[in-house]
Amino acid sequence: MKSALFTRMLSIIFGLLLAACGGGEKGQTADSTATDTATEASNEEAPEETPKEEVYTVKGQVVRLPETGKNDLTVDHEEIPDFMEAMRMSLTLADSTEAKDLVVGDKISFEMVKGESGFLMRKIEKLPADTELKLPAMPEKK
Numbered sequence: 001m002k003s004a005l006f007t008r009m010l011s012i013i014f015g016l017l018l019a020a021c022g023g024g025e026k027g028q029t030a031d032s033t034a035t036d037t038a039t040e041a042s043n044e045e046a047p048e049e050t051p052k053e054e055v056y057t058v059k060g061q062v063v064r065l066p067e068t069g070k071n072d073l074t075v076d077h078e079e080i081p082d083f084m085e086a087m088r089m090s091l092t093l094a095d096s097t098e099a100k101d102l103v104v105g106d107k108i109s110f111e112m113v114k115g116e117s118g119f120l121m122r123k124i125e126k127l128p129a130d131t132e133l134k135l136p137a138m139p140e141k142k
């Protein structure tokens with residue numbers, strides 16, 4: 001008899017718990033609906049984003065100067081945290097006159113700009129020749 005009472009009490013407690021849970025879920029559903037609506041509204045308000053350019057200040061060393069009539073400078077550059085490992089790459093000069101005073105082997109800092117159509121470099125500044133750079137170890141490929 002005692003156990004029957006206990007069982008009934010348990011079932012009452014369970015019933016209460018279920019009711020409580022049900023109430024909670026209803027509340028959550030209402031909340032998430034409200035959030036969805038808010039998100040949609042803010043999306044509509046946001047103007048069409050023009051793709052932002054990402055700018056990184058990078059140090060590197062000149063590997064190859066632009067050929068006549070071309071506009072690309074090849075550099076070994078240091079790691080760019082969270083973006084690019086140290087590597088050799090060719091970049092398009094935003095302003096070709098920026099390369100006119102450079103020679104192969106110059107250590108430079110520059111801004112790397114990731115735009116819609118690839119990478120640009122600009123604001124090239126020469127660094128002292130004894131600047132220590134962590135450049136990529138380039139396996140000789142021939």
Ligand SMILES: [Cu+2]
Nearest residue numbers: 084087088089
């Ligand atoms: Cu790179």
